[in-house]
Amino acid sequence: VYHIYPDPGQVHLRADIAAFLATRGVGAEHVCCGCGSDEILDLVLRLFEPKGLVNLPPTFAMYPFLAKIAKVPVVTIDRTPAPHFALDFEAIEGAVGAGANLIFVASPNNPTGGMLTHEEVRRLTALNAMVVVDEAYAEFAPAGASAVSLVPTAGNLIVLRTFSKWAGLAGLRVGYSVSHPTVNAAFMGIKQPYNVNVAADAAARTALAHSGDIMTQQVGPMVRERDAMIAALTALGWLLPVPTVSNFVLLEVRARPHAGGPRVRPPPPSLCLPHPAAWPRRCCRRLSRLRSWRPCASAACWCATTPAAAWRGTSASALAAPATRWPSLPPCVTSRVSSVRRTVPR
Numbered sequence: 001v002y003h004i005y006p007d008p009g010q011v012h013l014r015a016d017i018a019a020f021l022a023t024r025g026v027g028a029e030h031v032c033c034g035c036g037s038d039e040i041l042d043l044v045l046r047l048f049e050p051k052g053l054v055n056l057p058p059t060f061a062m063y064p065f066l067a068k069i070a071k072v073p074v075v076t077i078d079r080t081p082a083p084h085f086a087l088d089f090e091a092i093e094g095a096v097g098a099g100a101n102l103i104f105v106a107s108p109n110n111p112t113g114g115m116l117t118h119e120e121v122r123r124l125t126a127l128n129a130m131v132v133v134d135e136a137y138a139e140f141a142p143a144g145a146s147a148v149s150l151v152p153t154a155g156n157l158i159v160l161r162t163f164s165k166w167a168g169l170a171g172l173r174v175g176y177s178v179s180h181p182t183v184n185a186a187f188m189g190i191k192q193p194y195n196v197n198v199a200a201d202a203a204a205r206t207a208l209a210h211s212g213d214i215m216t217q218q219v220g221p222m223v224r225e226r227d228a229m230i231a232a233l234t235a236l237g238w239l240l241p242v243p244t245v246s247n248f249v250l251l252e253v254r255a256r257p258h259a260g261g262p263r264v265r266p267p268p269p270s271l272c273l274p275h276p277a278a279w280p281r282r283c284c285r286r287l288s289r290l291r292s293w294r295p296c297a298s299a300a301c302w303c304a305t306t307p308a309a310a311w312r313g314t315s316a317s318a319l320a321a322p323a324t325r326w327p328s329l330p331p332c333v334t335s336r337v338s339s340v341r342r343t344v345p346r
């Protein structure tokens, strides 16, 4: 039925998501689907037009990027140093007291991997601000840790989830929010009518119908291999994995003098978790390469494990027309266009 427009009300998908969440007090009226959860972050900024966004780095780079496009001032409050990367609640309370009224917080956080407790989420929702808890990686965390169960009792809480990670549908772009029905109705009212396309809707509903199998056959092994990989990396002695409940591991690269004096090598290959079917073998190869690798004695840096995207090698110049053929831009165009840097923060 690809010749028919998608359902703007997302009726079946929202009902299936509500059933999947199986959280008391949360139904389809709390759920709005987006073209990835990235779209919903954008909807939040457009709906609330906040005076200020509290951003809590190191974290997902889309938050300040989207705020910049929406011309929302960003208040940056760094997390505490490694390995805890905890929130600085007093500074957050101060920022909200000074007028910031939107908080974006990833839980589990990208790239540090830790998750907020319910107590911490409640401390944020007690503030006079809209709180967006971005749970893109929640399915890799222990059951019951999600903040979705807090939505029925907190009108200023929005939880974001996605099919990109646990269901492996990143390329089809389906994410969703769980929020108070009135907030949800506003999202449904301002979103693009056909933001979730027919193929994405079908794939997401199929993933939900097979969620038990996906959790047992894909997510479960990834979590086990993650923990095994953390143990193996820790045993190397010069890499310090940060505790994670996600599907990635942030590593502190510790200096280690080489027996024959310091030896400088290029940074280690990315330690991404590949597709679960291929991962144990590929990961073992990567680990054995790491065992023969020695960092420079003075090196001390961080490296995060990020999945490599197949399109990254594509040359943008292959698509660009020669600049000389373009007319020059009038000032009313350049003022806005040049203030927004066109980068994809991943």
Ligand SMILES: Cc1ncc(COP(=O)(O)O)c(C=O)c1O
Pocket (backbone or CB within 6 Å): 035, 036, 037, 038, 039, 060, 106, 109, 110, 134, 136, 161, 162, 163, 164, 170, 173, 174, 175
């Ligand atoms: C914390 C976080 N939120 C959201 C997203 C994007 O999710 P989606 O693919 O649903 O837009 C990512 C993707 O890397 C992420 O790390």
